[in-house]
Structures are given as structure tokens and as C-alpha cells.
Amino acid sequence: MGKKMKAQVLFVLMSFVLILSGCNFNSSESSSEGTGSEGGEETAGQVLNVSAVADIPTMDSTKAHDGVAFTVLNNVNEGLYRQDENHEPIEALVAEHTENEDQTVHTFTLRDSKWSNGEPVTAQDFEYAWKRVMKDASPYNFMFVTASIKNAEAIMNEEMDAEELGVKAIDEKTLEVTLESANPLLQSLLTFPTFLPQNQKFVEEQGDQYALEAENLLFNGPFKLVEWTHEQGWKYEKNADYWDAEAVKLDTINAYVVKDSTTGVNLYETNKVDRVDLSSESVEQFKDDANFNTILEPSLIFLRFNHNHPVLGNKKVRQAVNMAIDKKSLTDVILKDGSTPLNGVVPAGFFTNPDGTDFRELNGDFNTGTVEEAQKLFAEGLKEAGVEDVTASINISDSDDHKKVAEYLQAQLEENLPGFKLEIKAVPFAQRLEIEKAIEYDLSLSSWGPDYSDPMTYLDMWLKDGSANRMDYHNPELDALVSQARTETDAAKRYEMLLNIEKILLEEDAAIAPLYQDGSAILMRDKIKGLIVHPTGATFSYKWTSIEE
Incomplete structure (x- = not known):
């Protein structure tokens, strides 16, 4: 074993110690011992250990606006x-x-x-x-x-x-x-x-x-949050005073913040966690494992543009960015986790019109074209902006997947759009959100999961001054159509309005650059039963989860 490999192994082992001791969750014992039931009798094995991609940005339900916080709030309230x-x-x-x-x-x-x-x-x-x-x-x-x-x-x-x-x-x-x-x-x-x-x-x-x-x-709610070690993890315990406590089987849930996929895999292999998301590198290693699975989710991964930027505020430049990225290679070669290319703001496979036709099929793809077409638009956009080139930065979370995607985008845009230089700025997840809200970025790699089961959850994000807008985009026609759709009771007419809202956003304005519909490659032990993964709202419900050895 070479020095470099030894150093990597040492780093991983140190990571285990820091994560587990810092959280003080006694995870090494939790796979075989419970913490006790309401009546004081121990229930062996009713302990779930999971990973989380980031710390909880806030536990104030009136201020929460991300999937991590929503999941915790859903299980403790x-x-x-x-x-x-x-x-x-x-x-x-x-x-x-x-x-x-x-x-x-x-x-x-x-x-x-x-x-x-x-x-x-x-x-x-x-x-x-x-x-x-x-x-x-x-x-x-x-x-x-x-x-x-x-x-x-x-x-x-x-x-x-x-x-x-x-x-x-x-x-x-x-x-x-x-x-x-x-x-x-x-x-x-x-x-x-x-x-x-x-x-x-x-x-x-x-x-x-x-x-x-x-x-x-x-x-x-079903559980109480009894420990929270920031940037490391948190611990839930069953709430004996919950009105439906009899339905809750788990005694303890330990959640570990794992930003490094290698650490996550090692935590899984050493029985420290029971469910973990895999990076693209790990997919090849575990794709034949009985506990491996991929899930296509109704989540959108996309690029926000600061519409106040002197160059990125130009529609042709935004169209060029859309066209210059090979999204299929991004999902199939780089990510390999079940994600699929997306050229709309409403993902495929979850939302249909009154006749049962998928939204994505009805509206088709937007801002697709060849590299040559992208280069032509980019040159025209630069000329209209009065510049010969542009250097922009991309705001990303400091996770493995975000870094990987950003590096791919950097290579694609700099190669396919001569005169475009992209700098990567990785920050903690919560800070990325704050930078977006302040619109203090050029480009931002963002995600959006649906809040409820209707296309409007992706379409009313772009209202003027809306909290989800975060890029100073505004089209009065879009705002008016959203207001009309909210009160339209004729289902067919309403759906046509929803289709047109997306056309305004992407066809008329090229306001964002959709990249892909998120997929997850996971390892989850078969002893875990009843762990509910919701396509909308809070991602996980642990109320009905149990451990069956």
C-alpha cells in the first residue's frame, strides 16, 4: 500500500471518529441494542442510522425552506x-x-x-x-x-x-x-x-x-430531537407523549452529516449507517449489490442566472448556456445515479393533464440545439452586451455531487463557448441558500423539489419578488397567468395555462437552464421496513419505519 493510499485510509478512519464521537450517538452499539420503549423495556434493534447531505439550516418551521429541514420538522412535529x-x-x-x-x-x-x-x-x-x-x-x-x-x-x-x-x-x-x-x-x-x-x-x-x-x-410529533451537533449530525428519540405513539416502532434515529461520498460508503460498510446515497464512482462498485437501487425523483437541478448581470442578463447568452451543455453525458457518464436530462422546468413522469398525458410530453423540450447554434447565439449576446468575453462564477454547495457537476459545466462551457470562463465557488449548503436569496452570485447551481402534487409547485417560483425566485427575474405576463391559474376551476383550461407559464419562462425568456431530473442511487439494508420516501413535501417519514432483523 502506497503512502497516498495509507493517508486516504487514515483520513477515512479519522472521519469516523470525528463524526461519531462529535455526535455522541453511540452508533457502534446501536445496530444491536435499542434505547428502551415507553414502558421501560428495551426493544432490540429499533434503531435506524441514516446519512444526510447537509446540516439542518433552521428548525424554525416558519423560516425553513429546504429538504433537510423539512424532513426533520416532518418527523418531530x-x-x-x-x-x-x-x-x-x-x-x-x-x-x-x-x-x-x-x-x-x-x-x-x-x-x-x-x-x-x-x-x-x-x-x-x-x-x-x-x-x-x-x-x-x-x-x-x-x-x-x-x-x-x-x-x-x-x-x-x-x-x-x-x-x-x-x-x-x-x-x-x-x-x-x-x-x-x-x-x-x-x-x-x-x-x-x-x-x-x-x-x-x-x-x-x-x-x-x-x-x-x-x-x-x-x-x-412522532419523535423528539434530543441532540443536534451542528455540521455533524442529530439524534431523534421516540416521543412517548405523541398522540399516535403506538404506531411508532423506532426508538432512535441517528442522522450523520456526510458530505464526502467515500466516508458515506465506509460508514455503510462498517454498519454505522443503514441507508446512504451513492456517488457516481460508487455506483459501479455497488450496482450488483442486493441492497442497491436507483430512484427517479420529481426534483429539478438547474442553473439560476443573476438577471442583473451585465452579460448573463442577456437572453441569447442564457440560451447559449442551455445549448452548450451535453446533459445526457452529465447524467449517464458523470452522475450514473438514475438522473435523466431535463429541458423543462416540470419533470417527467409525475404530472398529467385531465386526459392523462404527461406534462413533459405535452410541452416538449426548450432551448435545445447544436454547439454551433450555441456559439452563434453566444457571439450575438456578447455583442449586444458590448463585450468580447465574460468571466463568471458559479455558486455551489460543498458536496461531492455539486463539485462534480460544476467541474463538468466548467469544462463544457469553456470548451463550447469560446470567451466564456467559469470559476467555481463552493460554500456550505446553508450559505449557498443565503447567497441565492441575496442574489450575490453570477450563476448558482440549484435544486427544487415539489412542495405538493401539481405542476404549479414549479411554476409559481418565478413570480416577481417571490421567495423562490432568487434571481430578480420578472415577466408581468407570467405573474398574471399564475394568478389566473390559481382561481381557474376548469381543469382543462387551467392545465393549458400551466403549459403556457412554462413556455413564458423558458421559450420566451430562457430565464433558467434546466440540467437534469434528479435520481438517487442508494444502498439500504433490507432489514429497514416502512421507510417512506415522499415525492413531494418533506422527503422522509419515519413514523411507520421499523427494523426487522
Whole structure:
């Protein structure tokens, strides 16, 4: 074994020690021992060990806007509804749901449940949290507009006060929600973490420390977050006071932040984790393993352009960038994880029109062409911008996959577009999001997972000043069409509007550069049963998961 190989092995071993000791999860024992059940008897083996691609950016449900936080919130908190094993909304804290004749006033009666400090969960907790979302202009406040909740859009436009949001606690057990118009997606939307409750007294007592550490939080879901070591991992334990605790089989879940795929594989092979995402290099090694699988997801990986940039603000330059990238080689040669090329903003295979035809099939591909066509557009765009070349940077997360994709894009753009130079700037995941929100980048490698099962979850991102826009893009025609589609009750007419919104974004404006529809190559031990991976909203539900040796 050469010195270089020895150093690599030493680094991996040191990584194990740092990860496991830093988190203090006792993972080396957890595969054979449980932590004890509600009655004090130990339940052998009911411990799940998983990897996570990044630390939790925030545990404040009113501020969360990423998949990592949504998954944790989904498992430690409970809202009115949650997704079941088939990804359908089921009653969670709702004991009874009634509505008026035109389906604009919904009354929810809450079941008995309590927070981890022993206080009851009340209708006031929902009213407080929802109005806090609107008051603080939280990243996902647009979900209240999507849900058609009365006055949400006016509040977002600063035309009304957050206190005028159409949600009201009638008494401790009764929550009244008023809509602008009937919304058939309401129950599905209410499964989303932005609609979770918060205990006002506790939040205000914590002040600016709220949600910064595990001890600065309250829980009312299947699990409690009992440890959180930033940038290393966190630990869940079963919540014995959860209203449906009998359905929860796991005693403990240990989540490790693993940004390096080699470390992740070694953690799996040494039985420190039970489920791990694989990098492209590892796919070849494990593709014949019985525990190997690939999953095509409804997630979009794409390039954001800063539309204020003197060169990237040019449509022809953006079209050229789209055309200059060989997306099939990116997915088939570089990633090899089940991802597929994408030339639209709505992924394939998940959304159909009323006749059952896939959205992607109906709208086809946008901004495709030869390298020669890309070069012609690029030269014209540079001329219109008054420059002969451009040096731009790309904002990425410091993960293996992002680095790999960015290096591929760098090679493609610099080779296929003479005069284009791309610099890579890798930062922690949470910092990448902050850079995007501040629009302090040239290009940003971004991802978007659907919040609910409808194409609109990809299409209303691009509204002017929307929290998901993050690139100063604006087309009044798109904004108007989104507003119309939100209130259109004719399914066929609405779907045509959705198709046209995508055409405005990509055909008329070439506003972003879609790259691929995300796939995941995973290793998961067959002893894990009932781990639910949702295509929309929070990614994982552990409520029904168990370990069967």
C-alpha cells in the first residue's frame, strides 16, 4: 500500500471518529441494542442510522425552506394533516373537518395532543405560527397564497397586515380557516411543514435563541430531537407523549452529516449507517449489490442566472448556456445515479393533464440545439452586451455531487463557448441558500423539489419578488397567468395555462437552464421496513419505519 493510499485510509478512519464521537450517538452499539420503549423495556434493534447531505439550516418551521429541514420538522412535529404511506393527506391533529357550502370556510376540530413541555397543542398555536409566517415574510409564505387562504396575497404585497390572514382560533380546539376560493389541493398543502403550529409563549420566551439548538425547541410529533451537533449530525428519540405513539416502532434515529461520498460508503460498510446515497464512482462498485437501487425523483437541478448581470442578463447568452451543455453525458457518464436530462422546468413522469398525458410530453423540450447554434447565439449576446468575453462564477454547495457537476459545466462551457470562463465557488449548503436569496452570485447551481402534487409547485417560483425566485427575474405576463391559474376551476383550461407559464419562462425568456431530473442511487439494508420516501413535501417519514432483523 502506497503512502497516498495509507493517508486516504487514515483520513477515512479519522472521519469516523470525528463524526461519531462529535455526535455522541453511540452508533457502534446501536445496530444491536435499542434505547428502551415507553414502558421501560428495551426493544432490540429499533434503531435506524441514516446519512444526510447537509446540516439542518433552521428548525424554525416558519423560516425553513429546504429538504433537510423539512424532513426533520416532518418527523418531530405534527400539523393538521400529514402524508401517509401512499403520499396522500391523512388527518393528523384533525379530529373533525367541516366546510361551508362553497368550500371557502373550513373548520378543524383538534384532537387531544401536547407539546414536549406538557402543554396542550391548541388552535391558537396554529393561528400564531401561520400569522408569524406572513408577518416575517418567511421564504414559504407563498404557500398560503397557493392554498388560497384569505388575504395572504394582499399581505405578501404589503397591502394588508398579517393579523388579517384568514385563520382564527375560535377556541382552544377549534380552528377556522377562510379561503379566497375553493381549493381542491387544501388538505395536501396542509401536510407541508410551513403549516405546522408553534407554541407562542415558548417561542417568545426563547427570543432570538428559538430553534437554534435542540433545547430551544418544542416537539409534538412522532419523535423528539434530543441532540443536534451542528455540521455533524442529530439524534431523534421516540416521543412517548405523541398522540399516535403506538404506531411508532423506532426508538432512535441517528442522522450523520456526510458530505464526502467515500466516508458515506465506509460508514455503510462498517454498519454505522443503514441507508446512504451513492456517488457516481460508487455506483459501479455497488450496482450488483442486493441492497442497491436507483430512484427517479420529481426534483429539478438547474442553473439560476443573476438577471442583473451585465452579460448573463442577456437572453441569447442564457440560451447559449442551455445549448452548450451535453446533459445526457452529465447524467449517464458523470452522475450514473438514475438522473435523466431535463429541458423543462416540470419533470417527467409525475404530472398529467385531465386526459392523462404527461406534462413533459405535452410541452416538449426548450432551448435545445447544436454547439454551433450555441456559439452563434453566444457571439450575438456578447455583442449586444458590448463585450468580447465574460468571466463568471458559479455558486455551489460543498458536496461531492455539486463539485462534480460544476467541474463538468466548467469544462463544457469553456470548451463550447469560446470567451466564456467559469470559476467555481463552493460554500456550505446553508450559505449557498443565503447567497441565492441575496442574489450575490453570477450563476448558482440549484435544486427544487415539489412542495405538493401539481405542476404549479414549479411554476409559481418565478413570480416577481417571490421567495423562490432568487434571481430578480420578472415577466408581468407570467405573474398574471399564475394568478389566473390559481382561481381557474376548469381543469382543462387551467392545465393549458400551466403549459403556457412554462413556455413564458423558458421559450420566451430562457430565464433558467434546466440540467437534469434528479435520481438517487442508494444502498439500504433490507432489514429497514416502512421507510417512506415522499415525492413531494418533506422527503422522509419515519413514523411507520421499523427494523426487522
